[in-house]
Amino acid sequence: MPATEPNNFTGRAPGWRGGEVPMQVFSPGETVDAVVIGTGAGGAPLMASLAKAGLKVVALEAGRHWQPPKDFATDEPAQSPLFWTDERLSAGRDPVHFGNNNSGIGVGGSTLHFTAYVPRAQPDDFELYRHFGAGRDWPISYDDLEPYYEAAEQFIGVSGPAHYPWGGVHRKPYPLPPLPINGAGQLMQRGCERLGIRTSAAPNAALSQPYYQEGVGQRNACTNRGFCQAGCNNGAKGSMDVTYIPYALHHGAEVRANSFVTGFEKNEHGRISGVIYHRNGVEERQKCRYVFLCAGAVESPRLLLINDMANSSGQVGKNFMAHTGMQLWGQFDEAVYPHKGIPGAIISEDMHRPGDADFAGGYLLQSIGVMPVTYASQTARARGFWGEQMRQYMRGYNHAAGINILGDCLPYDRNFLELSDEKDTRGLPKPRIHFSFGENEQRLTAHAEKWMRKVWEEAGAKDIWTYNRSAHIIGTCRMGTDARDAVVNSNCQSFDLPNLYICDNSVFPSALSANPALTIMALSLRTAALFLEQKNK
Amino acid sequence: MPDDFPHNSVHQLLQSDRVTPATKKVLEERLQVKERITPHFFSDEDFHLLEAVCDRLFPQEERDAKIPLAIMFERSLTEDAGKGWRYDELPPMETTIVSGLRGIQEEATLLFHQSFIEINNINKEDILRAVQNEKGQAVVWQKLNSPLFFEELLAALTELYYSHPIAKDEIGEMAFADARGWEHIGLYPPEDHTTTPPHARD
Numbered sequence: 001m002p003a004t005e006p007n008n009f010t011g012r013a014p015g016w017r018g019g020e021v022p023m024q025v026f027s028p029g030e031t032v033d034a035v036v037i038g039t040g041a042g043g044a045p046l047m048a049s050l051a052k053a054g055l056k057v058v059a060l061e062a063g064r065h066w067q068p069p070k071d072f073a074t075d076e077p078a079q080s081p082l083f084w085t086d087e088r089l090s091a092g093r094d095p096v097h098f099g100n101n102n103s104g105i106g107v108g109g110s111t112l113h114f115t116a117y118v119p120r121a122q123p124d125d126f127e128l129y130r131h132f133g134a135g136r137d138w139p140i141s142y143d144d145l146e147p148y149y150e151a152a153e154q155f156i157g158v159s160g161p162a163h164y165p166w167g168g169v170h171r172k173p174y175p176l177p178p179l180p181i182n183g184a185g186q187l188m189q190r191g192c193e194r195l196g197i198r199t200s201a202a203p204n205a206a207l208s209q210p211y212y213q214e215g216v217g218q219r220n221a222c223t224n225r226g227f228c229q230a231g232c233n234n235g236a237k238g239s240m241d242v243t244y245i246p247y248a249l250h251h252g253a254e255v256r257a258n259s260f261v262t263g264f265e266k267n268e269h270g271r272i273s274g275v276i277y278h279r280n281g282v283e284e285r286q287k288c289r290y291v292f293l294c295a296g297a298v299e300s301p302r303l304l305l306i307n308d309m310a311n312s313s314g315q316v317g318k319n320f321m322a323h324t325g326m327q328l329w330g331q332f333d334e335a336v337y338p339h340k341g342i343p344g345a346i347i348s349e350d351m352h353r354p355g356d357a358d359f360a361g362g363y364l365l366q367s368i369g370v371m372p373v374t375y376a377s378q379t380a381r382a383r384g385f386w387g388e389q390m391r392q393y394m395r396g397y398n399h400a401a402g403i404n405i406l407g408d409c410l411p412y413d414r415n416f417l418e419l420s421d422e423k424d425t426r427g428l429p430k431p432r433i434h435f436s437f438g439e440n441e442q443r444l445t446a447h448a449e450k451w452m453r454k455v456w457e458e459a460g461a462k463d464i465w466t467y468n469r470s471a472h473i474i475g476t477c478r479m480g481t482d483a484r485d486a487v488v489n490s491n492c493q494s495f496d497l498p499n500l501y502i503c504d505n506s507v508f509p510s511a512l513s514a515n516p517a518l519t520i521m522a523l524s525l526r527t528a529a530l531f532l533e534q535k536n537k
Numbered sequence: 538m539p540d541d542f543p544h545n546s547v548h549q550l551l552q553s554d555r556v557t558p559a560t561k562k563v564l565e566e567r568l569q570v571k572e573r574i575t576p577h578f579f580s581d582e583d584f585h586l587l588e589a590v591c592d593r594l595f596p597q598e599e600r601d602a603k604i605p606l607a608i609m610f611e612r613s614l615t616e617d618a619g620k621g622w623r624y625d626e627l628p629p630m631e632t633t634i635v636s637g638l639r640g641i642q643e644e645a646t647l648l649f650h651q652s653f654i655e656i657n658n659i660n661k662e663d664i665l666r667a668v669q670n671e672k673g674q675a676v677v678w679q680k681l682n683s684p685l686f687f688e689e690l691l692a693a694l695t696e697l698y699y700s701h702p703i704a705k706d707e708i709g710e711m712a713f714a715d716a717r718g719w720e721h722i723g724l725y726p727p728e729d730h731t732t733t734p735p736h737a738r739d
Contacts, residue, residue: 073559074713077700085618091625099621183724223718233557333727339712341722372710373699380695381688384669386594387662394699397708432625 013255014065016216016235016242024252031287032056035275036294037261037303040109041520042504043294044240044248045152049528051253058286059248060259060277062295063106066241072233076373079230081105082112086424088298092415093436096322096470100229100374103298103473107257108241110296111517116205116228116237117344118158118518119364120149122167122352125512128408132360134440135410136509139481139490140526142168148522148529153203156238156521157211157219160203166349179208179222182341184401187332188367189346191403191459197451202347202366205238205517215247226339226369259284260426263307264291271499278426290499290531294524297473297506298417302431304477305419310494310502315487317418319411319478320433321511322470324363324441327378327404328452330461336401343369351405351451352513359443362513363407365452372397382467403456405448406471409511410440417476435470472516477506491534492527503527547702547711555714564702564713571605574612578631584611586638589654593661594691595698604701606694613697626682627689637686640668640677647674 011025026032033055036043043059050057064081066072072079084103090096104110123142128135150172153160160174178201181189192199206222213219222236235242245255258280265274265285274287293300301317304310346367353362370378376394379385385393414436419429437445449466456464480486483495488507494500503524505516512519551561579587584607591606614631627633644664645653653661667673669687698704705713 071559073563074557074715075560075563075700077696078560078563080617080620083621085621087619087629088622089625090622095624097622103621180722182722186724223715224720224722225715225718226712227715233559332724335725335727337711337722337725339710340719372705372708372712373696376695376699377692380691384688384691386665386691386695387596390695391595391707394704394708397710 009252011254013249014067016067016246018067018070021246021249023249024254026056026058026254026286028284028286030056031289032058033288034058034290034292035060035286035288036292037275038109038294038296038299038504039107039240039245039255040104040294040296040504041111041240041517042296042524043109043292044244045521045524046292046294046503046528047253048244048248048251049525049532051248051251053532057248057253058288059253059255060261060275060286061107061109061255061257062260064257065107065255066112066231068231068233068235072231074225074227074230074233076230076371082231086426087430089420089422089430089432090435091432092434094470096433096435096473098298102471103296107245107255108239111239112231112241113229114239114517115343117366117515118153118203118205119347119349119514120167121512121514121519122349124353125510125514128361128510134360136478136480138509139479145519145522145526146171148525149518151525152518152521156205156243157207157213158203158205158238159208161201164203165198165200166352174203176208176211179204179206179342179345180224181345182224182226182369183334183336184338184367184369184403185341185345187336187401187459188365188403188455191455191457192348194458195454197348197350197365197455199346199348202344204342204344206232206342207236207238213243213246215250216242222342224341226341226343227371228343229374230371261295261303262428264309272497290501292501292503292527294502294504296504297476298431298433300502300504300506301417301476302419306428310487310496310500312496313483313485313487315478315485317476318413318416319475320415320417320435321409321411321474321508322435323409323472323474323511324407324437324445324448325404325469325471326445326449326452327368327402327467327469328449328456328464329400329402329467330456330464331396331399332401332460332462333399335398337398338370338375338400338402339372341369345369351448354447357444357447359440359447360410361408361440361444363405363444363448364513365455366404366406368402368404370400370402375400378467383465401461403452405445405452406513406515407444407448408441408513409470409474410438411475411510412436412438437470472505474505474508474511474516477502478509479507480509491530492523501527501531547706550711550714551702553714555716557716560713567700568702570609570612573608574615578611578615579635583635583638586642586653587611589661590638590641590665590690591694593658593665594694600703602703604698604703606697609697609701610694613693624682624685624689627685628681630689633681633686633689636677636681637683637690640673640675640681640683640686641665643675643677644668644673
């Protein structure tokens with residue numbers, strides 16, 4: 001059934017720039033084709049594809065619609081409503097920091113706060129076990145994802161170099177030239193050059209020039225305000241709310257904000273027949289033929305565990321991974337003003353598979369900008385400074401610059417998500433996440449620290465210190481070929497419930513040594529494409 | 538006009554067109570926070586103890602108008618939704634903070650037979666350092682991980698401090714003045730005195 005024409009849409013949604021835009025509204029009693037849970041990098045692209053194909057799609061988003069030019073302040077604490085604040089309990093030797101470190105909420109999900117960094121994974125990232133005998137291989141390859149990487153890059157407008165020196169084939173170059181390089185980027189270039197490490201402008205989902213966005217109109221170029229992690233206020237960052245979501249609305253999808261999913265209805269055959277959610281505190285139900293669960297690597301498994309479903313493998317919540325993400329900081333004679341510019345301006349993937357590695361996998365190097373309150377908070381946690389020592393140190397903020405890694409992490413039995421006995425403000429069990437880096441990650445981090453220190457010393461850094469942290473949440477509903485030890489198949493379809501798909505960071509069988517956002521978007525587009533193909537057979 | 542910093546204070550910048558309306562609203566509201574929220578979260582005794590702790594973690598003796606950290610922290614415990622996680626080893630934030638403050642008080646009683654508020658600053662700082670480094674003697678620490686409590690309190694106060702316009706002035710931070718975007722985003726040479734505000738230099 002074709003989507004209703006825009007001028008027949010019965011409802012309204014807040015417009016990104018203000019005012020309202022037309023939006024199709026479905027009746028809860030009507031059986032729609034698909035309910036999509038979560039509107040981030042996993043849910044938004046597939047929602048757009050399904051709506052474009054004429055399916056009736058309702059997306060349920062726990063957070064609200066934002067109107068960034070009006071709503072978003074250039075102030076970190078004021079932007080905390082972008083972050084998931086239902087409490088998670090963090091256990092293990094390397095407890096993961098959630099909230100503003102890795103968990104977003106709102107129409108656009110975690111892409112509202114991601115740093116816009118969008119490297120692709122490399123082909124061998126999908127074959128870690130084959131190459132190292134550690135971790136897991138993906139049941140799909142880089143070649144399977146490549147067309148979708150390209151589609152996402154072109155659609156959201158990625159700025160990057162004409163020739164990207166590492167990784168697999170890019171059939172099409174990036175649609176926009178690189179963004180300007182900030183102080184941290186220049187320092188990384190300087191240090192790496194002296195050591196013979198290749199660098200490149202990094203691919204970033206932020207527009208270096210104005211760009212036409214279908215379903216939106218003209219998007220503005222980046223203003224270098226560097227507050228990507230606190231929400232882009234001018235639409236230059238390619239978050240889902242200015243790309244796939246308006247496109248989906250234009251093609252007849254409905255987004256219900258403030259809607260927190262708590263359960264499912266099933267029919268007499270055991271298939272999901274509807275989704276139960278609370279919208280503004282009131283329970284509602286939407287009947288549907290298919291469900292796409294895209295709530296992220298904490299909330300997707302949590303929902304399944306609460307409802308005791310899709311888990312005959314016992315793998316839901318297991319295999320929790322987080323990237324190795326050590327940051328290294330220093331003070332420089334030059335003024336840096338580290339909040340300026342796209343934060344991740346420069347990349348090197350020369351350490352993707354270092355020849356002298358005593359670990360499985362590898363890492364990329366990234367120059368990093370940082371916002372002031374985030375920097376101060378990290379300094380407090382990592383260096384324990386207070387009193388005059390902290391005040392004196394922070395007077396050097398404008399001369400600080402950082403570099404970090406994004407590297408592999410293996411799955412371990414001891415790293416998992418479970419439901420705790422403690423209830424949150426919604427009356428639901430809080431998730432407890434157990435996480436400790438293993439020997440592999442410690443060796444990888446030691447290798448990386450040595451190199452980052454050399455780079456920063458060559459660049460002229462003084463008072464170098466490290467902040468060992470993890471990044472992203474991965475792996476808790478993993479993809480595989482065997483229903484006995486995986487939650488979804490290579491099409492992201494649940495082995496247990498044929499009309500349930502899971503499509504977000506939770507399905508990754510390995511962490512990959514690249515930031516996940518673009519891979520999640522590509523997977524989302526692929527999931528939709530294969531679903532539509534199957535459906536039309 | 539290039540985006541090199543004028544040698545203006547944060548107050549002057551807030552009145553200029555370099556700050557968006559959304560940002561200006563937030564920062565001006567923050568400047569107005571001077572009274573404890575009602576109803577109070579902390580008992581008066583605990584609140585005075587908290588003030589004494591804040592005065593050591595962020596001493597502001599040179600200021601007439603100090604950043605009111607204890608008031609801001611009490612507000613954040615009451616009004617804010619929380620940061621979305623806590624160490625599994627710790628109880629909920631409110632309990633952690635109240636127990637931790639009681640632990641600090643207990644240290645002062647054990648070592649000096651006085652309230653924490655009454656002892657001199659050096660002794661106060663010694664106690665805080667002991668709590669931070671898991672060297673405290675108080676019974677409270679048998680059930681509350683003192684370095685983690687200290688880290689949580691310190692991180693929260695640090696964020697509040699550097700979110701305040703007075704602290705932004707202190708460190709020459711102008712990230713909030715982005716209404717016109719930034720043109721010069723690369724390095725400034727070390728000897729360039731014209732564009733870096735003198736008060737931001739060491």
